[in-house]
Amino acid sequence: MEFIDLSKQYARIKDNVNASIQRVLDHGHYILGPEVEQLEEALANYTGSNHVISCANGTDALQLSLMAMGVKPGDVIITTPFTFFATAEVIPLVGADIAFSDINPQTFNLCPDTLRSEILKLKTQGRNIVGIIAVNLFGLPADFAKIKEICSEFNLFLIEDAAQSFGASISHHKSCTFGDIATTSFFPAKPLGCYGDGGAMFTNDANIAKKLRSLSAHGKGLNKYDNIAIGLNSRLDTLQAAVLLEKLKIFDEEIKLRQKVAENYAALLAETALKLPILPPSYNSIWAQYAIIAASTQQRDYIRSQLKYEGIPSAIYYEKPLHLQPIFRTLDYSNGAFPIAEDVSHRILCLPMHPYLPLEDQKAISDVIHTALQGSP
């Protein structure tokens, strides 16, 4: 059993993917070929975002976004300590300072109330907060209604890190439309993944779009030998765009399959005392991960060892909240600074999750978990 089985998806779309890769090999426009523009248009249509700028990966997408918002040394960006490292990593990369704010224990996303008090606290310390990076963890959108209110109240920009949530939605609004800029990743294991690295940025603001386009191409001006800013070399390969165009065609169907897998888990594990994922009303997760919360670290680790014994993969996202990472020691956050993120990291376990996970496999996973819970320390 695979944690995320990409081979089943490939088997399904093999002929189409092979043909579209062949088309790129035949036309030979490996850099910024026609498929890149076609994909950007398709992503704009899919999400409802006015402008889409593809780039090399989700981390560059975040860094370019901060650059486009004009972030400078001394500026403070607030984000969640419970996310993949890249979300916070890009902040010092543009010379700014990181501040963390704790999560909601049900959604694992930024808690708006905590965020507000964190902002007030930082302000009394004279810190120059300029923006928020909100992450849609495991595919569930953050509480954007409240986060946007806070951003207007304190005049902050909002970046939506949608690396795990392409395809998710709140009511009929798709993820990648909730911030001044949204960013996503096409890393193979993400909900919409390519066969290598890839990323994209989304905005409704034509001026920001222009900046992102320039910054992703060495800060180009009128053409690539006219440089008006210090940028990056961050492009999506034509081959990856060709792969993504094929995957986008089956994506809505895969969303339904993912939802079914999540429903199956919910039914199979309903009788246990495990805390299962919740969906706030009108929220749709893309189920990048299916995360359960055990009663204790010992219980979580015992379930994990029993799954492993039966050949079933599982993963702990994230073992260590970012404020406790060695590189962020200089930020002076101690153990206990973000109690909810810390508690969740001690008890969380992610189960195999992908659109082609058979019900029989889910039953096997559930059986192991039920048995483990009876024998767990």
Ligand SMILES: *Cc1c(COP(=O)(O)O)cnc(C)c1O
């Ligand atoms: C994967 C991920 C990224 C980075 O994307 P890459 O394409 O791997 O650079 C950023 N933020 C979050 C939340 C992610 O999960």
